[in-house]
Amino acid sequence: MKAFVLFFLLLAVAQAEPPPTLQLTLPQALDLAEQANPDLRLVRQGVEVARGGVTIAGQRPNPTLGLNTPIGPAERKQQVMFLVPLETGGRRDARLAVAESTVMEANLTTRQTRLTVLNGTRNAFVELALSRATLDQSRKDVEFNDRVVTAAQHRFEAGEVAEAEVVRAKFEREQIKRLVYPAENRVEAALVTLNRLLGQPLDTPIETVDDGWLFPTVADLKGPTWNLPDLPALTEMARKQRPDLALNAQQSQTAQRQIQLALANQAPALSLQASLLYNPAMPAFTYLAGVQLELPWGSDRGGELEQAQARREEAARREQVAQATADQAVALAWKKFEAARRQLSHDLEVLKPQAERVLYLAEKIYDIGQSDITEVLLVGQSVQRQRQLLLTDFALLHQALGELELAINANLVGGKP
Template sequence: MHRLFAALLAATPCASIAQAQTAPPADAGATQPQVAAPAISGPAFTVDRALELAGVVSPALEAASADVRAAEAGRRVAGLRPNPTITVEAENVAGSGQYRGTQSLEATTSLALPLELGGKRSARIAVADARTDRATIQAAIAKADLRLSVIRAYAEAASAERRLVIARDQAHIAGEGRRAARVRVQAGRASPLEAERANVALVNAEAALVREERAVEVSRFTLSRIIGQPFAGPLDANWFDHVPATHGPLRPIDSTGTLMMAAANADFASADASVRLARSQRIPDLTLGAGARRFEQTNDTAAIFSLSIPIPLFNNGRAAVSQATAERQSADARRRLAAIDVDQAVAWAQAEAANAATNAAAASGPALAAAEEAARIARIGYREGKFGQLDLLDAERTLAQTRAAAVDALLSYHVAQAQLERLTARAPIIQGE
């Protein structure tokens, strides 16, 4: 019987699980351990609600929104033309001789208007537009990152609650095992060593229960910090247990239009616009001036016209063009590298999500059912004296490990699926494109 029981356990592949909260099947002559309900009660706090709350209080979204507004303001600044300059001059005044006082005063009032040449204004606008587009994409990236963080924190909190249920169940089972061991020892059917083993198993189960209670507190606190407020009620167990069936090969991978590629393209567009701006800066601007001069002695006036142009003697703009060109080449290389990285990351994320879904879908398969049946048989056999205590402890340990593996598989699936959604998130449509 012992060999048959061991073979049954060895044939049980470690799987995952939606039935992680299910207690072992009832037996007519056995005391059935009940799965304790979570200490947290009330309506379920859903992941959609968590996402909604996080979107309202997220500092990352607030910062991204401010960056977009700053970029839009920068676009308006880039479109402004240079301000004109009014100059008032007084000559031949407060001197000596005939220039004493204001009798020889010559007052000049002139207006100077800078004229930008070489398309500087349109080049500035192009750079500002590219930066605005990049800020818009970055805001979408911040939103996608926040969604990933919320789902990961929610899944970790849900898995902690599920492990707490398992830990309570195991502590209850360990208590029942200690009572059964004491009965056997008192009846002279077992040595006192069995009672001590049962005590050790109970102590370990209670310690594990305390650890899982702390894990629940920490995971719920972490989620509450992300959403900006504490929340009541258990998490949505249906969401945590839901795993779609996955069949067939992985979906075709196309990084075009994803947030990562949109960001890389926006960086290149900004660098390209900067090259155009650097080239336009090489063309000197003109400053036109016009004014009037009044002569105090004769009370006559005369018009004044001026034209000034800087001489590009020391800085002709070539270095700035070389710098901008190198930065554009770097941005282009990073864009091509991003395409490779995104494709690889999506492929791995698809594989991880599919593998986790396959493991999680095995919850209703033979692994968990076999572990539960083995534990049930071991409990009955132990009470009837057909199995030893070590067989019982081994069966209970296998059941606990199978349930824990089930929770791990569900957690891995939700995290992998969230990561896949983050990688394949589509970029927003930029106005003007």
């Protein structure tokens, strides 16, 4: 019976359809992340929790109803009491103000999380595209070495070179093949990371669609798309748009409201009391009215006020630190971006065409027997290294751009978050 059940379970797994392939541009990936990312869903629920705190803060104290019945012959009177607490010192308004500030903080935290998630999605999207380009380049390098092995084999069969050249060419090819495996693993890791950010099953196939900015040309880098504002303008943008700076400012306001709440809580508690007294011995009813006032003998709640004042000072200092950190982040990211753009421009404009020409000539010269295996392999290694560096420079450019967009909370190039 167990074998029968196991057979059908395996059959069901075998027949399960794989997830459909997602073909996404960057804007489409960002839209999907905003809808399905689990971290964003979690932080948005936190806003609802904070809103529930406003409802709780607005609630008033419940009245109290009591009954006193004597036990024993010494007393026969029975009493019904009704107690209504009054909130003095504006406690309810102060509580509501603090709760509303908490909601604002939750909204700003959501904005900050959204920024982080979308920036991470952008970086993961670029990493998947670049890792596939790296894998393709590694396979092309293997194809080049295949051609070298074939040429060496032909020359050996023609008696032009020793068998050692064929052996060396094959050895170099196997070394290049070894680079394919980590490139494949890099693609798989990038795919898992992007699926996690998109809220999709981790094995979902994704095809990145380049809408014109993933692999910019020299003309693109010199054009208006990649021509960013200067550093002072970017710094000003960051000061206006970064949610963490707004969150720190809101926390300072919340701390000030907590001081007002602490002051309100120092007001003595006041309650109105009404009682109905019944004496069965007479028999007769008596009505009583009274006031209860809290006496702050044990505690005047001064500690709450001191703590609230300390929090306000802490929030003010945190705000100053955050501002300095934001300015630093913008400056470093901008300098990194400018350096990466210059370096990539040089690679595309100078080194890439030279590398293609050098490799073409080295392969042709070896084919006609005008050079030995050492020369063509050295040229091949040099060109392969340059091609890998070119892809690395693409990655550095996008990494710097991502850091800069994160630092100022604004889209600069590509899809708009």
